[in-house]
Amino acid sequence: MIQEYQLRILPEIAANEQKLKEYLSKEKGLNLREITATRILKRSIDARQRTIFVNLKVRAYIREMPKDDEYEHTIYNKVEGKPQVIVVGAGPGGLFAALRLIELGLRPIIVERGKDVRERKKDLAQISREHAVDPESNYSFGEGGAGAYSDGKLYTRSKKRGNIDKILNVFCQHGASTAILVDAHPHIGTDKLPRVIENMRNTIIECGGEVHFQTRMEALIIENEEVKGIETNTGKTFLGPVILATGHSARDVYRWL
Numbered sequence: 001m002i003q004e005y006q007l008r009i010l011p012e013i014a015a016n017e018q019k020l021k022e023y024l025s026k027e028k029g030l031n032l033r034e035i036t037a038t039r040i041l042k043r044s045i046d047a048r049q050r051t052i053f054v055n056l057k058v059r060a061y062i063r064e065m066p067k068d069d070e071y072e073h074t075i076y077n078k079v080e081g082k083p084q085v086i087v088v089g090a091g092p093g094g095l096f097a098a099l100r101l102i103e104l105g106l107r108p109i110i111v112e113r114g115k116d117v118r119e120r121k122k123d124l125a126q127i128s129r130e131h132a133v134d135p136e137s138n139y140s141f142g143e144g145g146a147g148a149y150s151d152g153k154l155y156t157r158s159k160k161r162g163n164i165d166k167i168l169n170v171f172c173q174h175g176a177s178t179a180i181l182v183d184a185h186p187h188i189g190t191d192k193l194p195r196v197i198e199n200m201r202n203t204i205i206e207c208g209g210e211v212h213f214q215t216r217m218e219a220l221i222i223e224n225e226e227v228k229g230i231e232t233n234t235g236k237t238f239l240g241p242v243i244l245a246t247g248h249s250a251r252d253v254y255r256w257l
């Protein structure tokens, strides 16, 4: 049997599964020995008063075990030899676009003007230490995009622009804590985000996609008023439909457009 409860409890109970089971047993009349597992579905903290409470939506499994995984897996199949699509930018927009293309059976080719998320860190250190800004590798440009090295939180007020749960599950599949699935204000953590981004890149490459760093799109190739591909600063051209995921900092792109 599965029962769901909305609880307002003290943090020390909310943070400990055994204490939570004991609370459910006492307050909801469940037999403690029959509660096989609990699963937190939503969590928020109410710190407005002296006594802090945690609001929990919790599922109790009684005489049965949870069958579902902790998060939903998306299947990413191989896309080698499939039609290619150029994705300009490896920020959140570009990375998620690439993963979605793979789901749809298309081969993403990402071009990113900045460096990979680890190399980029050195350039950020240089900004603080020497006040020297690399125009292609900084807080705005590089793998992971603009927010990758800020607070690492993940927050949106938008509920109507697409499937947020799916995005959170994709992050979990790539190494984020499953706490982000239940927390009212999900937070990945700046220390953990680079690894998650690398894992997303690895999925893209393992499936047959490509990621080209330090490669800046300089022009769209347009024939008969149709976009056919891109030219880059390395001299390489890439052909195919183009997704521009260049973010709000790429003024040169907007000026050029």
Ligand SMILES: Cc1cc2nc3c(=O)[nH]c(=O)nc-3n(C[C@H](O)[C@H](O)[C@H](O)COP(=O)(O)OP(=O)(O)OC[C@H]3O[C@@H](n4cnc5c(N)ncnc54)[C@H](O)[C@@H]3O)c2cc1C
Pocket (backbone or CB within 6 Å): 088, 089, 090, 091, 092, 093, 094, 111, 112, 113, 114, 139, 140, 141, 142, 143, 144, 145, 146, 147, 148, 150, 151, 152, 153, 154, 155, 215, 216, 217, 218, 245, 246, 247, 248, 249, 250, 253
């Ligand atoms: C300082 C800062 C802190 C932030 N902190 C947070 C936070 O903690 N949590 C949160 O959820 N949001 C945060 N945000 C907002 C978040 O970063 C943005 O909403 C998000 O990055 C937008 O994603 P995007 O992919 O559209 O664009 P971007 O992240 O801007 O990514 C665009 C990418 O395209 C690349 N690019 C641009 N032009 C070209 C070109 N010509 N050729 C090749 N590549 C190109 C860039 O290098 C960049 O990597 C923060 C933003 C900033 C600026």
